[in-house]
Amino acid sequence: MSESGELFRDTIRQVRPADPGAVKKAWDRWDSRCKPLRGLGRLEEMVVRLAGAQRTPDPAADKRAAVIMGADNGVVTEGVTQTGSEVTRQVLENMGEGISTVCVMSRMIRADVIPVDIGLNQACSHPAVRSRAVRRGTGNIARGPAMTEEECIRTMEEGIGIARELKEKGYDLLIAGEMGIGNTTTSAACACAFSGRSPEELTGRGAGLSAEGLKKKTAVIRRALEVNRPDPSDPVDVIAKVGGLDIAGLTGLYLGCASLGTAVLVDGAISGIAACAAKMLCPSSADYMFATHCSAEPAGKVILKTLGLEPVLYADMHLGEGTGGAAFLPLLDQALNVYRHLPSFADSHVEAYEHLT
Numbered sequence: 001m002s003e004s005g006e007l008f009r010d011t012i013r014q015v016r017p018a019d020p021g022a023v024k025k026a027w028d029r030w031d032s033r034c035k036p037l038r039g040l041g042r043l044e045e046m047v048v049r050l051a052g053a054q055r056t057p058d059p060a061a062d063k064r065a066a067v068i069m070g071a072d073n074g075v076v077t078e079g080v081t082q083t084g085s086e087v088t089r090q091v092l093e094n095m096g097e098g099i100s101t102v103c104v105m106s107r108m109i110r111a112d113v114i115p116v117d118i119g120l121n122q123a124c125s126h127p128a129v130r131s132r133a134v135r136r137g138t139g140n141i142a143r144g145p146a147m148t149e150e151e152c153i154r155t156m157e158e159g160i161g162i163a164r165e166l167k168e169k170g171y172d173l174l175i176a177g178e179m180g181i182g183n184t185t186t187s188a189a190c191a192c193a194f195s196g197r198s199p200e201e202l203t204g205r206g207a208g209l210s211a212e213g214l215k216k217k218t219a220v221i222r223r224a225l226e227v228n229r230p231d232p233s234d235p236v237d238v239i240a241k242v243g244g245l246d247i248a249g250l251t252g253l254y255l256g257c258a259s260l261g262t263a264v265l266v267d268g269a270i271s272g273i274a275a276c277a278a279k280m281l282c283p284s285s286a287d288y289m290f291a292t293h294c295s296a297e298p299a300g301k302v303i304l305k306t307l308g309l310e311p312v313l314y315a316d317m318h319l320g321e322g323t324g325g326a327a328f329l330p331l332l333d334q335a336l337n338v339y340r341h342l343p344s345f346a347d348s349h350v351e352a353y354e355h356l357t
Contacts, residue, residue, distance in 0.1 A: 005150075005153050007160060007161075008156055008160070008255075011255050011259045012255060012259075012281060012282045015258045015259050015282050015284045015285055016284065017284045017287055018049070018052030018053050018288070019051075019052050019056075020052070022051045022052050022055050022056055022057050023048055023049075023051060026051035026059070027048055030048065030339065031355075032344045032345060032352070033338070033339070034343050034347070034348040034350050035342065036353060037353045037354075040338065042310065042312050043331060043334070043335035044335065046290060046335060047059065047335050047336055047339050050263055050290075052287065053262075053287060053288045054261055055261060058340075059263075060172045061172050061263070061329070061332060062172055063169075063172050063173075064109070064112070064171065064175070064329065065112040065113065065171055065174055065175070066106055066113045066174070066321075066322035066325060067116060067162060067174050067175065067176060067177065067322075068092070068114065068115045068116060068177040068321060069116050069176075069177070069179070069249040069253070070088055070089075070091070070092040070115060070118060070119075070124075070129075070178070070180060070246065071088070071117075071118045071119035071133075071137070071138070071178075071180045071246040071249070072085045072089075072119065072121040072136075072137035072182070073085070073138050073141075073146075073180055073181065073183055073185065073186055073244050074137060074139045074141065075138075075140050075141050075142055075182050075185050075186065075224070076181055078216075078220045080182060080185045080209075080217040081182050081206065081207065081209075082207055082209060083181055083207070085137070088121075088180050088181045089121070089122060089124055092115045092124055092126070092179055093124060093126045093129065095113055095128075095129070095321075096115055096126035096128035096129045097126075098113070100113075100321060101319060101323055102322045102326055105323055105326035105327065106326055109326055109329045109330060109333070113322075114162075114166075115128065115129045115130070116130045116162065117129050117130065117132065118132050118133055118134075118158060118159075118249035119133045119134065119135060119136065119138065119155065119245030119249075120136065121136055121137040132161070132162065132249070133245070134151050134154045134155045134158065134245070135245070138186075141185075141186065141189060141227075141228060141241070142220050142223045142227065144227065145228055145242075146186065146239070146240060146242060146243055146244060146245075147240050147248075148240060149236055149237065152239050152248050155252065156249070156255065157252055158249055158252060159251065159253035159254075159255070160252040160253070160259075161256070162249075163253050163255075163256025163259075163262060164256055164260065167260045172263065173262070174257060174262060174263070174264045174265070175264070175265045175292075175326065176253055176254065176265065176266060176267060176275070176322065176325070177271060177320065177321050177322020177323075177325065178246040178250060178267075178270045178320055180244060180245075180270075183244050183246055183247070183270050183320075184204060184206035184269065184270065184297060185206070185217055185221060186242060186243050186247065187243075187244075187247065187269050187273045187299065188203045188204070188221055188269075188298075188299055189224050189225060189242035189243070190230075190239065190243045190247065190273045190276075190277070191269070191273055191276075191299040192221065193225060193230040193232050193238045194232055194235075194280075194306065195302055195306065196232065197302065198222075199219075199221040199225070201298060202299040203217055203221055203299075204269075204296070204297040204298045204318070206297075224242050228241035228242050230242050233280075235251070235276075235277035235278075235280045235281050236281075238277070239251065243273075246270065246274075247274045247277070248274075249274075250271055250274035251274040251277045251278045251281070254275055254288070254289065255281065255282060255285055257285075257288050258278070258282065258284065258288040258289075261288070262288065263290060264288055264290070265289075265290050265292050265324075266290065266291050266307070266309065266325075267292060267293075267320065267321075267322050267323070267324040267325050268295035268297065268317065268318060268320055268324055269299050269300050269318070270320060271322070272295065272299075272300070272303035273299070273303055275289050275303075275307055276303055276307060286307060286308065286309070289307065291304055291307065291309035291312075292313060292324040292328035293312070293313035293324040294311045294314050295317065295318050296316045296317060312328055312331060313331075315327065
């Protein structure tokens with residue numbers, strides 16, 4: 001491992017489990033509010049988990065951003081997508097201009113959008129796009145590994161660096177998003193490697209493949225797994241062999257957030273597979289992850305089960321870009337608003353509910 005691998009290792013060592021004291025105080029506060037006990041269901045749980053992650057019974061999500069890792073994937077040359085790799089760079093530039101889907105959604109929820117070139121085939125010159133690429137695009141996983149292990153770890157460290165930078169700027173909460181033509185192929189390959197399930201079970205149509213295209217994509221993933229033989233117990237090996245630079249960057253972002261006590265929203269399948277890798281590398285990092293929705297991609301439910309997280313939304317979304325996180329945030333805002341401002345039973349002169357067995 002390179003000298004730069006020290007940041008990767010140190011970050012994992014710095015992660016602590018969520019604070020159980022803050023969790024208990026948050027539940028006590030919810031149970032004292034003048035409403036049916038646990039009446040807001042999973043929204044109450046999200047606030048409590050946020051309290052545990054931030055180590056305070058007064059959690060906040062006031063300053064937020066969607067971090068979008070953009071990267072290109074060599075497997076696109078196998079014809080597994082409807083569009084070419086040039087679209088990745090164009091959409092990332094559109095994010096810089098504020099005109100992509102997640103940008104439009106984020107304006108309504110007061111969230112910044114931070115596009116990151118974590119491995120485009122060609123460098124992006126837009127001033128609003130951060131340049132963090134360790135290499136330019138990945139290899140074709142149907143013919144060999146996506147990248148070297150060292151490149152994978154260095155890319156994770158770039159994600160860690162972004163988490164640190166945003167923590168210093170006062171961000172309370174991040175959305176982990178991505179953009180990369182071909183990344184439903186790489187994420188499905190990783191999901192197969194981690195779970196032992198077949199490509200037929202976990203491969204979806206991505207951004208609109210035909211039935212014949214899906215069949216071809218499934219065969220390419222099967223070939224990638226046979227050629228590279230990733231070790232399912234080693235997330236770095238899996239991502240380096242059949243993953244992508246966006247997945248590596250997001251894995252680092254999750255680890256960085258966990259080490260800093262920053263909450264991070266898991267978007268769809270690609271964001272989710274990076275979360276799985278981070279959890280394997282550091283189980284306590286899952287304490288800082290929040291599932292927003294269940295992706296319509298076939299691997300979506302498998303990924304969430306692996307994470308041990310239950311999403312709030314089942315909306316059949318599969319757009320990516322952090323849009324699931326953007327859709328979820330207004331619900332979290334509502335829950336935090338009730339948590340902070342709803343009077344207690346005592347203040348409302350209402351007899352308190354009790355937990356009954």
